[in-house]
Amino acid sequence: GVAFKIFSHEELQEATNRFNEQQILGQGGHGTVYKGLLKGNMEVAVKRCMTINEHQKKEFGKEMLILSQINHKNIVKLLGCCLEVEVPMLVYEFIPNGTLFDLIHGNHGQQISLATRLQIAHESAEALTYLHSCASPPILHGDIKSSNILLDRNLIAKVSDFGASILAPTDESQFVTLVQGTCGYLDPEYMQLCQLTDKSDVYSFGVVLVELLTCQKAFNLNAPEHEKSLSMRFLNAMKNNKLADILDDQIKNSENMPFLEEIAELAAQCLEMSGVNRPSMKHIADNLDRLRKVMQHPWAEQNSEELESLLGESSMVSSRYTSTGNFSIERKGVMELDSGR
Incomplete structure (x- = not known):
């Protein structure tokens, strides 16, 4: 498996074309998900929380903690996160066929x-x-x-x-x-x-x-x-x-x-x-x-x-x-x- 990685904010900005609206894959109660392309042409999904309150920070932290420990072929893989920003961003494997x-x-x-x-x-x-x-x-x-x-x-x-x-x-x-x-x-x-x-x-x-x-x-x-x-x-x-x-x-x-x-x-x-x-x-x-x-x-x-x-x-x-x-x-x-x- 791929080791959990800490991404820089700059890396993720570049990957998502500065969080361009056209890169949005979906929006949920817990944040907006953007499609990103990392160096080396690796497709990822970047989850970013919009508004910030303590409750949402906890939700994000919880998701990160839970998913970083899971390795199962039918569960989306968390590749890493970015901690430089006010709210951590989560980076997932990109799943191409929608929901x-x-x-x-x-x-x-x-x-x-x-x-x-x-x-x-x-x-x-x-x-x-x-x-x-x-x-x-x-x-x-x-x-x-x-x-x-x-x-x-x-x-x-x-x-x-x-x-x-x-x-x-x-x-x-x-x-x-x-x-x-x-x-x-x-x-x-x-x-x-x-x-x-x-x-x-x-x-x-x-x-x-x-x-x-x-x-x-x-x-x-x-x-x-x-x-x-x-x-x-x-x-x-x-x-x-x-x-x-x-x-x-x-x-x-x-x-x-x-x-x-x-x-x-x-x-x-x-x-x-x-x-x-x-x-x-x-x-x-x-x-x-x-x-x-x-x-x-x-x-x-x-x-x-x-x-x-x-x-x-x-x-x-x-x-x-x-x-x-x-x-x-x-x-x-x-x-x-x-x-x-």
């Missing part, structure tokens, strides 16, 4: 296959599993949404924007004074109790899964009151056995249906009102991985033992989340896939 939000909601006319959606979901889940289970101390992202999942040239997912993240509190009594996050993705339990937990990220990830299934935005201000929230509409559709009505037409067909039902079931578990009833990110990542494998190998129908092991294990996982029909794709689903090729 998952752009891919899902942009008018680019390109078809996004279920396999690609499943891959992006699985990789994002792996990143969150790493943060929750492998980082020490564990890291809670705090603002998972489709616009914080970047995509590289090969559409590999990279989770970004750790401005709202916290190191998991060791003391249960630690409450968040300011609930951060994004409308449509916010865990209702977190809003009520002001305690950010790993299950808050799980809830937000569930919303991203529903976005991938439906191609609809997480929150629609113009919709009637009861239809504003995508998660509520989705849960209603599931409850009334009308999943097909809400799915994206691009991926809705008889071959995909068994997979779509499984992913929808997983999303519904993530969106449980009470955090303790939601699965862990590891459970979600494992199940998405298993689904991907079955999708890639429809021939497994001929080898029923292997198929059983791919599909059956999750129902034996010693977990309370072996909920209704989890991974109940019958061979029928695999045969349908087979004949559809």
Whole structure:
């Protein structure tokens, strides 16, 4: 890996053409991100905070501390920072293909296959599993949404924007004074109790899964009151056995249906009102991985033992989340896939 580097202000000014407006990649609650070109033609993204108050300084410092210690293929890499200025600037690897939000909601006319959606979901889940289970101390992202999942040239997912993240509190009594996050993705339990937990990220990830299934935005201000929230509409559709009505037409067909039902079931578990009833990110990542494998190998129908092991294990996982029909794709689903090729 590349060593963490301290950049001079001059270096970053030069790289971004003096923070030219044309270099702006995006603006978020935590600052403006510019595209930069370092000497040696290395493309980077430079995050610069605009207004300065103590709270934002802390946010930036926190993001720097958290990300400088992370090394995972599905998490955007922090290359270094600049400390000469009033507010530190952060320098990241440049991810060229925009965000998952752009891919899902942009008018680019390109078809996004279920396999690609499943891959992006699985990789994002792996990143969150790493943060929750492998980082020490564990890291809670705090603002998972489709616009914080970047995509590289090969559409590999990279989770970004750790401005709202916290190191998991060791003391249960630690409450968040300011609930951060994004409308449509916010865990209702977190809003009520002001305690950010790993299950808050799980809830937000569930919303991203529903976005991938439906191609609809997480929150629609113009919709009637009861239809504003995508998660509520989705849960209603599931409850009334009308999943097909809400799915994206691009991926809705008889071959995909068994997979779509499984992913929808997983999303519904993530969106449980009470955090303790939601699965862990590891459970979600494992199940998405298993689904991907079955999708890639429809021939497994001929080898029923292997198929059983791919599909059956999750129902034996010693977990309370072996909920209704989890991974109940019958061979029928695999045969349908087979004949559809």
